[in-house]
Amino acid sequence: MFKAMLLDRQEDRSTARIAGLEDSQLPDGEVTVRIAFSTLNYKDALAITGKGPVVCKFPMVPGIDFAGTVGTAGYTAMLCVQAIAVHGVKPGGGDVLVTGANGGVGGVATALLAKRGYRVVASTGRMNGAYHDVAS
Known part of the structure; x- marks a missing residue:
């Protein structure tokens, strides 16, 4: 199990929460990374606030800017x-x-x-x- 910020859609707005997720909940073909440092960028802020059409499919874990060690390769x-x-x-x-x-x-x-x-x-x-x- 790992913790992640999870974006979801409820009625007409985006919601964000810290959730415990299992590897089995990841889409096929994803890579797992043990994150050492992370940040949220401008697009993440748009996704979290719902101010821009950034998210294609809910639920979604935002954040692509990070440093870490690949746990499982693609x-x-x-x-x-x-x-x-x-x-x-x-x-x-x-x-x-x-x-x-x-x-x-x-x-x-x-x-x-x-x-x-x-x-x-x-x-x-x-x-x-x-x-x-x-x-x-």
């Missing part, structure tokens, strides 16, 4: 790592190119591959601020 990223192993690519057998490496799936795939000892070459379409160090 299914899609892990499929990529498993496919490499199935095709016989082993650490030390050459570089592995991850495209879209600064996105959600690419970032997790880069971290998973580096952790398993692969030498990762990360590619991104962003011109600035796209460099991250990943320790093996």
Whole structure:
């Protein structure tokens, strides 16, 4: 169980409360992160107050700005790592190119591959601020 701010819709207004949630309540494909630090940004404030059309589906846990440790990796990223192993690519057998490496799936795939000892070459379409160090 974990605690989270939960937004819900009651009649014509948004409500916010701190709720205890189980992992089983998360949508399929979500990643769990042990949060060390968090903040609410402008869009979160719009969602909480109902002042903007930010929330697509209720209930919703707001907040995307945080620092923490990934507890469970995304299914899609892990499929990529498993496919490499199935095709016989082993650490030390050459570089592995991850495209879209600064996105959600690419970032997790880069971290998973580096952790398993692969030498990762990360590619991104962003011109600035796209460099991250990943320790093996």
